[in-house]
Amino acid sequence: MQKSVSIIGGGLAGLAGAIYLARNGFKVKLFEKNSKTGGKANEIRLGPYRFDTGPSLLTMPFVLQDLLGDSLHELGLQPVEPVCRYFFADGSSLDTSSDRKKMLENLYRFSPSSADEYLKFINHSKRIYQRTADVFLFSPIHEIKKLIRLKYLPTLLKFYQIDPFRTVHQSVSAFFTDHRLIQLFDRYATYNGSNPFQAPATLNIIPFVEYELKSCYIKNGMYRLVELLVKLAQNLDVEICTSHSVEKILYNTNGVTGIVANGRHFKSNYVLSNMDVVQTWQRLIDGFDNYQKKLDRLEPSLSGLVFLWGIEGRFDRLKHHNIFFSSNYEKEFREIFAEGIFPSEPTVYIAITSKKDPNHAPENGENWFVLVNMPFINKNLNMDKAIQQIRIHTISILGRHGIKIKDKIKMEKILTPNDFDNLYNSNKGSIYGLSSNSKSSAFKRPPNRDRRIKNLYFAGGSTHPGGGIPLVLLSGKIAAQLITEKKENR
Numbered sequence: 428m429q430k431s432v433s434i435i436g437g438g439l440a441g442l443a444g445a446i447y448l449a450r451n452g453f454k455v456k457l458f459e460k461n462s463k464t465g466g467k468a469n470e471i472r473l474g475p476y477r478f479d480t481g482p483s484l485l486t487m488p489f490v491l492q493d494l495l496g497d498s499l500h501e502l503g504l505q506p507v508e509p510v511c512r513y514f515f516a517d518g519s520s521l522d523t524s525s526d527r528k529k530m531l532e533n534l535y536r537f538s539p540s541s542a543d544e545y546l547k548f549i550n551h552s553k554r555i556y557q558r559t560a561d562v563f564l565f566s567p568i569h570e571i572k573k574l575i576r577l578k579y580l581p582t583l584l585k586f587y588q589i590d591p592f593r594t595v596h597q598s599v600s601a602f603f604t605d606h607r608l609i610q611l612f613d614r615y616a617t618y619n620g621s622n623p624f625q626a627p628a629t630l631n632i633i634p635f636v637e638y639e640l641k642s643c644y645i646k647n648g649m650y651r652l653v654e655l656l657v658k659l660a661q662n663l664d665v666e667i668c669t670s671h672s673v674e675k676i677l678y679n680t681n682g683v684t685g686i687v688a689n690g691r692h693f694k695s696n697y698v699l700s701n702m703d704v705v706q707t708w709q710r711l712i713d714g715f716d717n718y719q720k721k722l723d724r725l726e727p728s729l730s731g732l733v734f735l736w737g738i739e740g741r742f743d744r745l746k747h748h749n750i751f752f753s754s755n756y757e758k759e760f761r762e763i764f765a766e767g768i769f770p771s772e773p774t775v776y777i778a779i780t781s782k783k784d785p786n787h788a789p790e791n792g793e794n795w796f797v798l799v800n801m802p803f804i805n806k807n808l809n810m811d812k813a814i815q816q817i818r819i820h821t822i823s824i825l826g827r828h829g830i831k832i833k834d835k836i837k838m839e840k841i842l843t844p845n846d847f848d849n850l851y852n853s854n855k856g857s858i859y860g861l862s863s864n865s866k867s868s869a870f871k872r873p874p875n876r877d878r879r880i881k882n883l884y885f886a887g888g889s890t891h892p893g894g895g896i897p898l899v900l901l902s903g904k905i906a907a908q909l910i911t912e913k914k915e916n917r
C-alpha cells in the first residue's frame with residue numbers, strides 16, 4: 428500500500444522534500460501556515476516596486492539540476508557579474524568576479540600582492556570542498572553506519588586537512604596581507620549565519636563555491652524558484668494545503684501517527700518537519716522536556732534587519748549586489764553575538780534586482796533590498812532603536828561613498844527578527860537556522876532522522892547540512908532518501 432507523509436512547512440526544504448518523496452512513490456500532503464509557500468524565500472510588491480524578501484544570490488546551481496531536471500531551463504539562471512561590488516571604509520571599492528582572470532586583474536589593480544594570495548586561498552578553499560562536500564553536504568552526517576563506509580573514511584581520517592582548528596578569520600589572515608581583503612573573505616562566514624571570529628575555518632569552503640562553482644540570479648526574481656517547485660510538486664500529485672498551521676505532531680510507542688492542523692487530525696505514516704527543529708520540538712511535540720531544553724541551548728544563527736526601499740532615481744555606481752563594509756568588523760560581530768545588541772556601525776548589503784529586471788521598479792526607480800546583520804532575538808535587543816539608528820547609518824554610509832538617497836526613499840517595508848519569528852516560526856528570528864560558531868557545530872545540528880520518535884524527520888536550515896538555498900534543498904533530498912530507505916527496509 429502507498430505510504431503517506433505529512434510535511435510541515437512549505438519553505439524550500441519542505442518543497443524539495445515533497446518532490447523527492449512523491450517521485451519515490453509516497454503520497455505527500457504539505458501543510459503551510461501562511462497563505463503562500465516559500466517561507467523566507469518570498470516576494471512582495473509595494474506599489475510599482477517588486478522585491479524578494481529573503482535570498483538574493485543562488486550558489487551551487489548544480490543542486491537544482493538534480494531536483495528540477497529538464498525544468499531547470501524555466502528558471503533562466505543568469506550569472507551575476509560582478510558577483511558583488513565591495514565598498515570599504517577607506518573609500519576604496521572592488522568588484523569581485525567568478526571569471527578567474529577578471530578576478531585576478533581586479534585584485535591586482537586593487538592591491539598587487541593580493542592576486543597571488545587569492546590564488547593560494549582559492550586553491551585552499553577548493554581542497555576543503557573536495558575533502559568535505561561528500562560527507563558534510565551531500566550525506567546524512569548523523570547516520571554513522573553510512574559514514575564509516577570506505578568511501579567516506581579518507582575524509583574522516585584526514586579531518587585535520589579541512590582546517591577545523593583555526594577560525595575563519597585566523598585562516599583568512601594567514602593568506603591575505605591587505606586588511607580589506609581579510610574583511611571581504613571573513614564575510615563568507617555570514618553565508619550560514621556565523622561569526623568569522625569564532626566559526627571554524629572549514630567555512631572557507633564558501634569562496635570556492637561562490638566564485639568557482641558559480642553564483643546566479645533567477646530571471647524575474649528568486650521567487651520563481653518557489654513557483655517552479657510548487658508546479659513540479661503539484662504535477663506529482665503533492666497536495667499543498669496553505670493557511671494550514673500545524674499545531675501538534677501525534678505519536679505513540681510505534682512512532683508518528685500524523686499531525687493536527689487547523690484543529691483537524693491528518694493521519695500519515697511519516698512526518699517530515701520543515702519547521703525550525705527547535706520550534707518543532709517546543710511547539711508541536713509533547714513530552715521530551717530535557718531534549719527541548721538541550722535544543723534551546725544551541726546558538727541560533729544571525730538574524731537580519733531588512734529595509735525594502737522603493738527608490739526614486741537610478742544609481743549607476745551600484746551593481747546588482749553591493750556591500751558597504753563597517754570600519755571595525757570584529758566590533759560588529761562582538762556586538763551581535765557576545766552582547767546581543769544591534770551593531771552600532773553595521774556592514775550594509777544592498778541587492779537591486781531591477782538592475783537585471785527593469786520591470787521590478789518604475790522607469791526612473793530601483794528596488795533596493797537592504798540587509799544588515801542582527802543578533803537573534805534576546806533581551807538586550809532594542810528593535811525600535813535599531814530600526815531608527817540603522818536607517819540613519821545606512822543613508823550616511825551611502826552618502827560617504829557619494830550615493831545620496833535621503834529624499835529618494837518613496838516606499839518602505841521593514842522586516843525585523845521578530846517578523847522572521849512570527850512569519851515563519853524561525854527560532855529567535857534566526858535567518859539561517861543554527862550558527863556554526865564552534866568546531867563541533869556540524870555534528871551538534873539536530874539530525875535529519877530523529878532518534879526519539881520513529882518516522883519523524885527534519886529538513887531545513889536548522890538541521891543538516893545547514894542554511895542557505897542549496898543546503899536546505901539538499902536537506903530535503905537527504906530526508907526524502909532516509910524515508911525511502913526506511914520504507915524499502917521494512
Ligand SMILES: Cc1cc2nc3c(=O)[nH]c(=O)nc-3n(C[C@H](O)[C@H](O)[C@H](O)COP(=O)(O)OP(=O)(O)OC[C@H]3O[C@@H](n4cnc5c(N)ncnc54)[C@H](O)[C@@H]3O)c2cc1C
Pocket residue numbers: 435436437438439440441458459460461464465466467468480481482483484485486671672673674701702703731733798850851852853858859886887888889894895896897899
Ligand atoms: C533576509 C534573508 C536573506 C537571505 N539571503 C540568502 C542568500 O542570498 N542566499 C541563500 O542561499 N540564502 C539566503 N538566505 C537563507 C535562505 O533564505 C534560507 O536558508 C532558506 O530559504 C530556508 O528555507 P527552509 O525551508 O529551511 O525554511 P523556511 O523558509 O523558514 O521554511 C519553513 C516553512 O515552514 C512554515 N511553518 C513554520 N511553522 C509551521 C507550522 N506550525 N505549520 C505549518 N507551516 C509552518 C513557515 O511558514 C515556512 O514557510 C536568506 C534568508 C533571509 C531571511
